[in-house]
Amino acid sequence: MSLSRQLGPSRTRDDGRGIPDATVARLPVYHRVLRDLADDGVQTVSSEHLAQVCGVSSAKLRKDLSHLGSYGTRGVGYDVSFLSYHISRELGLSQPWGVVIVGVGNLGHALVSYRGFASRGFEIVGLLDSHPDVVGEQVSASGVDLLVQPMGELESVVRSSGAHIGVIATPADAAQGVCDRLVAAGVRSILNFAPVVLVVPEGVEVRKVDLAVELQILAFHEQRRVDDSSPLVQVMQA
Amino acid sequence: MSLSRQLGPSRTRDDGRGIPDATVARLPVYHRVLRDLADDGVQTVSSEHLAQVCGVSSAKLRKDLSHLGSYGTRGVGYDVSFLSYHISRELGLSQPWGVVIVGVGNLGHALVSYRGFASRGFEIVGLLDSHPDVVGEQVSASGVDLLVQPMGELESVVRSSGAHIGVIATPADAAQGVCDRLVAAGVRSILNFAPVVLVVPEGVEVRKVDLAVELQILAFHEQRRVDDSSPLVQVMQA
DNA sequence: TAGATTGTTAATCGATTAACAATC
DNA sequence: TAGATTGTTAATCGATTAACAATC
Numbered sequence A, B: 001m002s003l004s005r006q007l008g009p010s011r012t013r014d015d016g017r018g019i020p021d022a023t024v025a026r027l028p029v030y031h032r033v034l035r036d037l038a039d040d041g042v043q044t045v046s047s048e049h050l051a052q053v054c055g056v057s058s059a060k061l062r063k064d065l066s067h068l069g070s071y072g073t074r075g076v077g078y079d080v081s082f083l084s085y086h087i088s089r090e091l092g093l094s095q096p097w098g099v100v101i102v103g104v105g106n107l108g109h110a111l112v113s114y115r116g117f118a119s120r121g122f123e124i125v126g127l128l129d130s131h132p133d134v135v136g137e138q139v140s141a142s143g144v145d146l147l148v149q150p151m152g153e154l155e156s157v158v159r160s161s162g163a164h165i166g167v168i169a170t171p172a173d174a175a176q177g178v179c180d181r182l183v184a185a186g187v188r189s190i191l192n193f194a195p196v197v198l199v200v201p202e203g204v205e206v207r208k209v210d211l212a213v214e215l216q217i218l219a220f221h222e223q224r225r226v227d228d229s230s231p232l233v234q235v236m237q238a
Numbered sequence C, D: 001t002a003g004a005t006t007g008t009t010a011a012t013c014g015a016t017t018a019a020c021a022a023t024c
Helices: A002-007 A021-039 A047-054 A058-066 A080-091 A106-112 A151-161 A172-184 A211-228 A231-237 B002-007 B021-039 B047-054 B058-066 B080-091 B106-112 B151-161 B172-184 B211-228 B231-237
Strands: A077-079 A097-102 A122-129 A138-141 A144-150 A165-168 A189-192 A205-208 B077-079 B097-102 B122-129 B138-141 B144-150 B165-168 B189-192 B205-208
Touching (some): A021 A047, A021 A058, A021 A080, A021 B211, A047 A058, A047 A077, A077 A080, A097 A106, A097 A151, A097 A172, A097 B211, A122 A138, A122 A151, A144 A151, A151 A172, A172 A189, A205 B211, A211 B021, A211 B165, B021 B058, B047 B077, B097 B106, B106 B138, B172 B189
Parallel strands (some): A097 A122, A165 A189, A189 A205, B097 B165
Antiparallel strands (some): A138 A144
């Protein structure tokens, strides 16, 4: 990773590699805010202002952007659409990615009806469920109608659609099996909503969204607040 | 936070304060896996085994647990239910937390039907929506029936229920307004599913779950894989 | 030129890791 | 006692921050 540094300072873009994970995780936020600004007709934005809207410090923002290259103008700021374009390019949003959603319960439906998909170049190319009541249902995803297909079709749907991303929205006990089949069918990017630690071969990227984890982190801090108003700690406030 | 360090090394539990954020974020995973193990009748587990199931290194696991105290036995491992109890205590799960969900669309319904709520001591104490079609609907959350109430009732629902956590599952443009009202009503822990950076006063804890962000991070890595199979980089593989 | 703002540096902070002494 | 496994240490790594030189 840092090998590329040795190639000399001639390149501006940090070699296209070696963008820190923490930076990558923030780029989508910058990108969305920049698009909002563009929609509002804003042409130029300073790191100070953009950072404030994104909820980060301006130092962090500039550091993050410096990994992509030098897309600002000293004394002026950043051209909103120019920067937006370069972030989307870096994130790989300039090409569309096919998404297969496995599990079309309430959560699956919520994901399908989520407008943020299409607007960012993601296209739902397949819906799968094991429940007979759901299979065959017609669901409309950003204008396109999709038919929920039976689980047996998973491999054929992935292969025929060339889907790149698999979303697991099944109950916990089905998740690992679905994951295995997605991976076997060639999917190497998985978004997992089931509260399970998925086991995957090297090279497969899994991201997990776990409602219970988020709530428990909140509970931890909430408890701290309660503790902090207890007598023992009030000493420190004096 | 690190002030408490100065009080001396007499305490084992890292002072009850100062547990690193990264550790806190992993505790819920350890806790869930421990409960699963307990359900399977497992009595004792080594850091090596537990870590493997949780998808972390054993060094990281032991380091994390060391912040809570010394709940293992050298040469033996950890007593599953003993450790489980102490983690749940640390996370504040030994007391129930009331949760208000604002926005009862597909996502809101998915959250309500999520079994992980009640099983971890969270209790849904209020459902709110602005849409006339949804208001008045009866929704069943882990056995208890709840009525979706109009947004105007937000303050009274929060106050009468003593809710501690607010979940925002509204469209993006309504999120900040809902957030402001929740905070004004006394809620200091917010879980936000809307793709907006919420502005909150100091002391309010916000966690954000953003589907689009997760997908875009996956897309970034997916693009990298494609790049890596391009001719220019193949040189490095030789 | 003067004012503004970027891109980069260097210091600090926090998290991860490997190794091992302590101890069951 | 011998084997196993924890809890802790110290080294490393990565991320954050503040400050400022470069430059529009």
